[in-house]
Amino acid sequence: MHSITKTSLAALVAAGVATTATADGHALSGTLRISSDMSNPAPRAVMEKMAADFDALHPDLTVELTIVDREAWKTQIRNALSANPPDVVNWYAATRMTPYVDAGLFMDISDLWEEPEMAALASTKGAMTLDGKQWGVPYTYYQWGVYYRKDIFDELGLSEPATWDEEKANCQAIIDSGRKCYTIGSKFLWTAGGWFDYINSRTNGYDFHIELATGQVPWTDDRVRATFANWRELIDMGAFIDDHQSYSWQEAMPFMIDGEATAYLMGNFSVAAFRDGGLTDDQLDFYQFPVINPDVDYAEDAPTDTFHIASGAQNVDAAKAFLLYVTSPEVQTEINGGDALGQLPVNANASIADDKFIQQGFDMLSNNAGGGIMQFFDRDFDAEMASVGMEGLQEFMVFPDNLDDILDRLEETRQRIYN
C-alpha cells in the first residue's frame, strides 16, 4: 500500500511538474544528466536545442548533456547504465530493450504512461511495452518503403504497383530496358532484413512475423519457405543489382542516382542522401510495398527511437518531466520538422513537416498499416537470432540454392536461443 501511494504520489508530482513547469518552473531543481546517441549533425543540433530549451524553462535546473557517437553508443550504453548512470538515455524500442529491462537498468515508467497527455502516443505504446510495463517513451520514427525513380517509371510507362503481380510485371519491363529493379547494399547485412520483413509480413501477416521473431515458429516452417519462394522469384529474375554483398547501403545509392537501378527498399532517412546525390523531388517518389497475399493486412517497418530513464537516476522528477516535454505536441512538431530530424512525430496532435515523403509516410502509417508496426528485423528479433539471421538472408540473396542449409542453421540457432 505504502509503495502504491508513493508511486502515485510521485506520478502526481511529475504530472504537476509537467503542467505547471511551463508556467513558473519553480518545481524542478538540481541537475538532469542526459546521455544521447544523437551524434549526426542534424540530430545533434536538435538534441542540443532541446536540452537548452528545457534548461531555460527551469531556472533552478541544470541540464548536463553528453552526446556519444551513435554506433559507439550501441555497446557503450551497458557501461553507462551500470556505473553512476545518467538520468535519461537514448535507445531503441521493442526487443532491443530486453537486456536492460531484464537487468533492471531501465526504470519502469508505466505511471508516466497513465498521464492524460500520453494518450496521444497510444499508437507507439506497444513498442515500448515489455512484460506488461512501459520502459521509455518514443521521440521519433520513420517509415520504410520503396523509393523509386519516377522519371524512369514514366519513361517506361509504369505506375506504382499495388500487387505482387504488378510488381513483377514492372520489374520485368525494367529489366528488359537494361536496368535493374532494385539496388541494395548488403555488406552490413541489415538491408536484407528489410526485404525479409516486408516479404514475410506480406506473405504470412504481421502476427506470424512476430511469432517468428519471438521464436514461436520454426524457421523450417512451410510458411517461411513460402516467403523465401516469393523472394526468390525476384532474385531469379535478376531484379537486384549484382555484387550487392560488397556494398554498404550508401555505396549502393549511386546505382539508383545514375539510373542503373530504379528502386530502393529503404528507410526515409535515405531521402536526404538521394537529394544530396542530385535527385529532385520530380525524379524521386515513394510507394508502399505491394500486397502479396490479399488475405493479410499491411504491416509496415517503422523503427522508433526512444528515451529511457535509468533505474539508477538521481533526478527522477526532472527526468520524467523531460520525457513529457519531449513527447509534447509542440516539441514533437519542432524536432521532427523538415529542417530538424525530418521524420515522423510520435504525438498524434503534432503537425507533420511540409515534405511529400514525410506526409506520404504519415498517411501510410496512420491509415494503411492495419496489420501492425514492425520495428525492423534487428530490433524485433533476439540479438543473436538477428545476427545469424541477417547473415543467412545475405547468403540467400547471393546463393538462393543454399536455402535448405541456411534454414537448418537458423532453426538450430532458434532452438538454442529460445529454449
Add this chain to the structure above:
Amino acid sequence: MATASTNAPPQRGWYKRNEIAITPWLFLTPAVLFFSVYVIIPIGQSFWISFHEWDGLGEKIFIGTDNYERLLGLGDQRMDRKFETSFWNNIRWLVLYLLAIPMGLFIALLLNQTVRGIRLYKSLFFFPFVISQVVVGLVFSWFYLPNDGLFDVMTGWFGIDIRGGVLGNPNTATYGIIAAGLWPQTAYCMILYLTGLNAVDPEQVEAGRLDGARGWKMLWYVIIPQLKPATFIAFVVTIIGALRSFDFIAVMTNGGPFGSTRVLSFYMFEESLSEFGFRMGYGAAIAVVLFFIMLGFIVYFLYSMWRDEQAAR
C-alpha cells in the same frame, strides 16, 4: 681493510644483510605486479567466464563445459560452423602469411646495394608498414571493388570474372584480405633482413667465392645461415601478425560475405563485444581456444630462444 670489515658493527639492517637476494625482486616487483594485473589475472578470469553463461550485465550462470561442447561439437552436437570456418581461416592466415618472409628477403637482397638514391627506395618499400592497417585495408578494398576496382579491371584483361568481386565471393575473400596483409608484413620482414644483411661477414662471403660458390649456392649455404637470427624474428612477428589479423577483416569485409572471412579473434569479438554480441561466456571460450593455439607457438619460441642461449654458453 680486512680488519675494518671483520670489526664492522654486527647490527646491519635486515635489508643490508639480504641485499643480494632481495634487490632483483624489488626491481622486478613493478613488472610482476602489472603483468599479473593486466595479463595473468585476466587470463584466469577468461577461463572462469568461459564456464558461464553471462550477458555482461546480469548474473553469471554456471554451465560447466557447455560452451566448449557447443564450440567443438562434443557429444551429439555438430561443431559450431562459425568456429570451424574461423579456425580454418586462421590456418590459412598462418600458412600464407609466412610468404612475407621469402618476399621480404627477396626485396632486402634487391635493395642491399649501393646505388644513388637507395635510401629513398628503401623508405618507399618500407612505407606500407608505416601507414595504419586500417588505411591499407581500405585502399585494398577499393582496389578489389567489383566493376570499378583496378584489380577487377586487370583480371578482366585475362577474361577472369570473380563473381561478387574478390571480397564479395566467399571463395576468394580470405585470400584477398591475406594479400592485403602481406603488403605491410613484407615490408617489415624486409627491414629485418636489411639489418641482418649488414651483419653478414664479408670474409665468409669472400671465402665462399674462392671455393666457387655463387648464385643460389652462395645464398643458400653462406648468406641464409648467417641470417638465422633475422629469420627467427621475422618468423615470430609474422606468426603473431597472422593471429592478430583483426583490423584487416573488420575494415575490409566485417567478417562477410556470410561470415566466410571470420578468424577466431574476430569471432571472439563478435560474440562478446559487438552490437549483437554480449555472450561473454561463449566469447571467453573462443578466447581460451585461441590462447592455447598461441601458447603452442609461444612455447616453441621460448624453447628456441632458450636452446640458442644454451648453445651460446
